[in-house]
Amino acid sequence: DTGVSQNPRHKITKRGQNVTFRCDPISEHNRLYWYRQTLGQGPEFLTYFQNEAQLEKSRLLSDRFSAERPKGSFSTLEIQRTEQGDSAMYLCASSLVGGTNTEAFFGQGTRLTVV
């Protein structure tokens, strides 16, 4: 396994369009996280899943954002009616809960630009 994989790496979209990102976690990991990072800031938590269950969602996440992990493997993050303020790097991470270590491993991110 080569780590957490995110697609696409870059996405340019017009304001008002919908976009969807995909994340494939490390295969044996049961936790999957989504974060958002803007320039000069640290990653900001959006939501996370344990297997297919969405356990926590940030209060900062508007109704335009939705995430799924239908079979407890890959996850998708959809943003509806994109706004310029949604421009950011969207990061996915995964971890194994119940193992010796609890660190989360990140993917390379999807850079979203809303024009």
Add this chain to the structure above:
Amino acid sequence: EDQVTQSPEALRLQEGESSSLNCSYTVSGLRGLFWYRQDPGKGPEFLFTLYSAGEEKEKERLKATLTKKESFLHITAPKPEDSATYLCAVAMSNTDKLIFGTGTRLQVFP
């Protein structure tokens, strides 16, 4: 309010000039503190996890330490390839999400 503060924001070092990065935190119930390295345009790369005060971890030129209120990332004899943004994050006992600081941008010049 749970908070993570990193200092300095930016650090310029000559190759071989050792220094330390600071991460101070105020959280209710620390479960773990994490250090990540991030190169421009890439995702954070995991470095260390620290769980309790007094714990230390080392990897090559990096050493991370933890007290009850802060963590330090010591860089010994840095090389230009150590240039990156170093992020500190904490996980609390009642949630699995990470709270990140804004990072320290390190530049090491030959």
